[in-house]
Amino acid sequence: MCEKLKREYQVCEEVGRGRFGVVYRCFSGDSFACKSIDKRLLSDAVDRECVEKEPKILQLLANHPNILQLYQVFDDENYLHIITDLCSSASLYHRLTASAPFPEPDAASIFCPLISAIAHCHRLGIAHRDIKPDNILFDPRNKLKLADFGSAESFNGGGTMMSGVVGTPYYVAPEVLSGREYDEKVDLWSAGVVLYEMLSGFMPFYGETAGETFEKVGRGNLRFPTRVFRAVSGEAKDLLRKMICKDVCRRLSAEQVLSKFDFSSSHAYVRVPQEVPELNSFRG
Secondary structure: HHHHHHHHHHHEEEEEEEOEEEEEEEOOEEEEEEEEEEEEHHOHHHHHHHHHHHHHHHOOOOOOOEEEOEEEEEEEEOOEEEEEOOOEOOOOHHHHHHHHOOOOOOOHHHHHHHHHHHHHHHHOEEOOOOOOOHHHHEOOOEEEEEEEOOOOOOOOOOOOOEOOOOOOOOOOOOHHHHHOOEOHHHHHHHHHHHHHHHHHHHOOOOOEEEEEHHHHHHHHOOOOOHHHOOOHHHHHHHHHHHHHHHHHOOOOOHHHHHHHHEOOOOOEEHHHHOOOOOOOOOOO
């Protein structure tokens, strides 16, 4: 392990493991995460690009409260060590596995900071391209942290388009699968799928195989089974329709979602006319 890293941090127990490396808890006056990537395992040029890109993107996106914060990078001949926030609470993936579906206020309290993080990325010309529960982490204070920017891409605004099939089958937008060029709204489709999963306990486009899943995503036939969505507000379902929308021109942008929501509290409130007296987590 890098000598400079060992001088500045006490590297402690392993807290996670991935394809190319290990995540450790480390300590230097406070606890952090140290992601140690074995560069000798990066035989593929695409993998090397992803690993090298992530710390640069995290640096660009710095200081947003809901994006994983990068503190330091240590690079030696064989390893890349990235020091970030320690997210020791259960990820959204594990929370969904344990207790989905969530009550609407709980889903809203996670959805709000997620959209705030995505909007920040898009303002700076970065599309995440792999929004999914596994990449939605929580720090020890239970603050949401959007993580894993290895698939992220710069689009620089001005109608610049991206290409390449990236993402995760259940969450990927149909235009990515089609092989066409696409824009940052792929992240809104994925975030909509995450919200749907929080509210229902299952994914809107599920198949037994990747091919079956891709076929259902491509059709984009969004359904709200009554037995599950009976208790979900009409406003929340309307939001889902506008995010999980196959027509990209009609799909909401992150800024449009933000313009409909009040983020001053722990829940999201859609702004509707004041004469409507009945309130819930997706009304205001």
